[in-house]
Amino acid sequence: RTACDVVLEDEPSNAKALFRRAQAHLGSGDLDRAMRDARAAAELEPGSAEARQLVADIRSKLKADGQRKQPLYAKMCGGLGNLPHPLDVD
Numbered sequence: 825r826t827a828c829d830v831v832l833e834d835e836p837s838n839a840k841a842l843f844r845r846a847q848a849h850l851g852s853g854d855l856d857r858a859m860r861d862a863r864a865a866a867e868l869e870p871g872s873a874e875a876r877q878l879v880a881d882i883r884s885k886l887k888a889d890g891q892r893k894q895p896l897y898a899k900m901c902g903g904l905g906n907l908p909h910p911l912d913v914d
């Protein structure tokens with residue numbers, strides 16, 4: 825990832841460096857940054873099947889991650905309805 829960062833400092837539109845950094849982010853579990861870089865690479869190289877496939881892979885991982893976290897957030901937010909209203913002062 826560091827090598828890609830160095831290249832992108834000099835050449836922010838380097839599709840290969842964006843693609844490789846997206847792969848590195850994906851490997852480390854940073855899906856949001858991976859998607860940002862993969863989309864940028866796909867925009868710079870619209871004919872790249874690899875870049876489009878990487879975007880699709882990240883999108884499916886984001887969807888699975890969201891579905892995995894949904895019960896947690898539902899449980900967290902479910903308790904909010906049981907709190908007293910802030911204007912109900914005794």
